[in-house]
Amino acid sequence: MKTKPAVTYGGGSIKQSGLYGRVAASLESAGIEVTELSGVKPNPRLSLVREGIGICREKNIELILAVGGGSVIDSAKAIAVGALYSGDVWDFYSGKAVPVEALPVATVLTIPAAGSESSSGSVITNEDGMLKRACGTELMFPVFSICNPELAFTLPASQIANGTADIYAHMHERYFTNEKNVDLTDRLIEAGMRNILKHSPGLLSAGDDYDAWAEVMWTGTIAHNNLLDTGRVGDWASHDIEHELSGMFDIAHGAGLAIIIPAWMKYVMDHDVEKFAQLAERVFFVERDYRNPEITALEGIFRLEQHFRRMGMAVRLSEVNIKRDSFEAMADKATLGDSLTLGNFVKLDKKAIVDIFRLAE
């Protein structure tokens, strides 16, 4: 039996690099008819997802092969659940409905970042109101993912920085939990964090370092495949807050995280200063101040900012021209008019989110 796949991808880069040709030739040599869906953009749009759903139905597509980064894979996942649903796919992202079936999704990963190649989630932006929302279901786990470090050799510096920041963030969100006795998960997360901090900076000057990309690519996969959720509930407020940034201003997700995470850390630090000191000591090799864990914790946050700066990233909103007059509106949207809180480690209302934006100013 031959599966009838649709191949989704973004812009022209995989055509220029020859990757699309290799994938298509491989499928065609197996006698498989390929349907193409191109044009996925960063912060992937609902309109393209709907277009893909239409194509799947019309052509009786049986598998979606995503060739690209997180946006391409997230679009493929949205199409996969939407194609078998009689209603509108946005229902799954607005929380109105839960997927019960999906087409299988497979991936050829070109950008280590979102971890979507191993995750059960997808994030889509609805242009109607620029709402960026997530949907998670085990139905979205890719059936296979080809993770070849060589495919990342041509990434520009900004994508290296944004991608590795996103990978760090996936571990960071899981690290900050109120569960006190899941030591092994802490240690596994710290291992992944150390690894991404060690192997990212060198890629800016040596983008064809196979071994370093292999480290980053595999860390990206481990970071988001749910292993590091074992025995705990992560926080995820920084991701939710960032979604408003990149939803409204269309900056890259990783770039937004590098700004929001340090500010979030400063805002919530007092809730469990020892956890921040643990991060500082174990991941950033800060020498502990035995009388003042706050000093240890703050030094860790400072070193994380220094890492992002070293990667060429902004760590303040003012550096990316996001002004104070938008804080209120973003916080309002993030909390649906102060009607819900974000985060699990510390629950943040609208005012708290505005305060975090001010710390990030």
Next chain:
Amino acid sequence: MKTKPAVTYGGGSIKQSGLYGRVAASLESAGIEVTELSGVKPNPRLSLVREGIGICREKNIELILAVGGGSVIDSAKAIAVGALYSGDVWDFYSGKAVPVEALPVATVLTIPAAGSESSSGSVITNEDGMLKRACGTELMFPVFSICNPELAFTLPASQIANGTADIYAHMHERYFTNEKNVDLTDRLIEAGMRNILKHSPGLLSAGDDYDAWAEVMWTGTIAHNNLLDTGRVGDWASHDIEHELSGMFDIAHGAGLAIIIPAWMKYVMDHDVEKFAQLAERVFFVERDYRNPEITALEGIFRLEQHFRRMGMAVRLSEVNIKRDSFEAMADKATLGDSLTLGNFVKLDKKAIVDIFRLAE
């Protein structure tokens, strides 16, 4: 459809503790007829496996539920591949044949140690010659495993020591590889090693510490479910050498490992002294001697021995009454008369194995 299971277990401890009754009642309340196979011993025997295979065929068993530790689970796995094979199950352990089908195996884990609840392998002892051999196949991965820390509360000190040594050993064997660029795997292994070293000793005085058992149980599962093999080939010579010890002298597997591993480390250390220094620094917090990595490495080995001693274990063959006059015979058996080598990090012939026994004397 109701699956027809056989429940395998060891001695009377799960009957005394009430666990067997709980499992049986649960199955019976679901209308499932249970077939019992008891009497699994440590270093599980081929004869009992053959008996189990006969029962499975006679009763058309459809699933094997192993309630116990590694020996019970390993026996269940052997029965599972043997029941659907027309030849003798030992063929799979002697290397004469490879399993192509198996009954599903599920487990209720009572002893965190062997990692068999999440592994693709099984080790069985053939009483005819006391040959202890392993078989590995994805067909042996349990379909589910119930890992409840409370079931370990009643374990005696010796089983705590042997089990946690076995868990350490599974990570240790994977740590020592000639692959140089799989940093994340090194770090994940170090995370697991640190965790087992931290949480094991306290169990000797507080055997009902739920959180500590949860750490040990989960580390035992991660240690052996193949995650930590990513991108590398582990060594496994210490396991193979130990199998001769516990095969000939019927000492516990973990007890044998605590003796063999430090001796193996001393013997092979010069092959890659920096890797031993890395272990010493990252896992045993040895302060690095920048001029003499050997001193750093040796201090790490010393601290591992100290850990085993703290767990109440012997670390020399003389302490368990294994005498020099048996070294030659064990090395001969391990290498099938010096016709094969053990290990991948360093390949060991018969003479090398005798030298390791002398270092362990």
